Amino acid sequence: MTSRTQDARTTESVFRTQDVNIYYGNFLAVRDVSIEIAKNAVTAFIGPSGCGKSTVLRCFNRLNDLIKSFHLDGKMYYHDQDLYAKDIDPVEVRRRIGMVFQKPNPFPKSIYDNVAFGPRLLGFKGDMDELVERSLKQAALWDDVKDKLKAYGTDLSGGQQQRLCIARAVAVQPDVILMDEPCSALDPISTLKVEDLLQELKEKYTIVIVTHNMQQASRASDYTAFFNVEANAKGHRTGYIVEYDRTERIFQNPQEQATQAYVSGRFG
Numbered sequence: 001m002t003s004r005t006q007d008a009r010t011t012e013s014v015f016r017t018q019d020v021n022i023y024y025g026n027f028l029a030v031r032d033v034s035i036e037i038a039k040n041a042v043t044a045f046i047g048p049s050g051c052g053k054s055t056v057l058r059c060f061n062r063l064n065d066l067i068k069s070f071h072l073d074g075k076m077y078y079h080d081q082d083l084y085a086k087d088i089d090p091v092e093v094r095r096r097i098g099m100v101f102q103k104p105n106p107f108p109k110s111i112y113d114n115v116a117f118g119p120r121l122l123g124f125k126g127d128m129d130e131l132v133e134r135s136l137k138q139a140a141l142w143d144d145v146k147d148k149l150k151a152y153g154t155d156l157s158g159g160q161q162q163r164l165c166i167a168r169a170v171a172v173q174p175d176v177i178l179m180d181e182p183c184s185a186l187d188p189i190s191t192l193k194v195e196d197l198l199q200e201l202k203e204k205y206t207i208v209i210v211t212h213n214m215q216q217a218s219r220a221s222d223y224t225a226f227f228n229v230e231a232n233a234k235g236h237r238t239g240y241i242v243e244y245d246r247t248e249r250i251f252q253n254p255q256e257q258a259t260q261a262y263v264s265g266r267f268g
């Protein structure tokens with residue numbers, strides 16, 4: 001991997017991975033992942049389908065633990081804590097490291113209850129109305145919904161539903177928000193709204209986003225990791241990180257030909 005992320009290292013990093021290999025059963029899905037994710041920045045994962053972007057993303061909040069065949073070797077640190085150590089509680093990990101998925105998935109409940117759900121589950125004892133309002137404001141949804149908090153979350157537009165999912169993620173006061181293609185089901189206007197939102201959210205949170213949209217990575221992220229996938233002699237396709245750097249370097253002056261080809265749309 002080519003990496004010129006020294007400047008990432010001068011800022012505090014939230015995750016640090018060392019030689020991580022990720023398997024589903026015997027299948028090596030992604031190999032040799034060694035990266036650092038900078039705090040209060042947006043890091044984008046880009047690359048062709050099947051190169052392991054979502055697999056790596058889901059390791060950061062131990063979501064892959066729910067898949068029986070999943071295992072990894074190597075080390076993955078979260079604020080210098082071994083994320084996969086025996087005494088780490090995956091539920092607590094997922095509270096600190098939230099996730100927003102490709103398809104907006106609000107609960108079939110009111111807008112208010114969608115946002116209040118996580119804090120209630122965690123026994124939040126403070127002012128719930130204030131927390132709901134603050135979370136909806138952080139997700140740039142408050143003005144759209146402040147007069148209909150009792151309406152169903154599922155009745156909002158797709159873009160609003162995705163911002164509701166972001167409000168739901170921030171309501172439990174996480175440290176990191178992982179986003180797996182959060183705009184792929186949204187129209188261009190809603191997409192731009194979410195991208196603008198990322199710039200606000202990164203002041204409080206660390207964000208890692210998987211995206212197929214190259215313009216989105218170049219517009220909205222500070223760092224970009226370009227993943228690729230290669231087949232071994234048996235035809236098994238394993239993903240790896242080709243290059244990881246500040247986003248403007250990945251897009252304007254990449255070190256690897258494969259990155260250049262991908263970001264300029266001349267791939268494959």
Ligand SMILES: Nc1ncnc2c1ncn2[C@@H]1O[C@H](COP(=O)(O)OP(=O)(O)OP(=O)(O)O)[C@@H](O)[C@H]1O
Binds near residue numbers: 069237
């Ligand atoms: N639950 C699973 N069980 C077995 N193999 C899986 C599982 N999830 C993903 N894989 C495999 O791991 C590899 C990486 O998949 P992953 O979804 O992480 O790639 P991706 O880069 O996010 O792809 P896309 O851009 O198409 O979403 C693929 O070969 C995929 O088939």
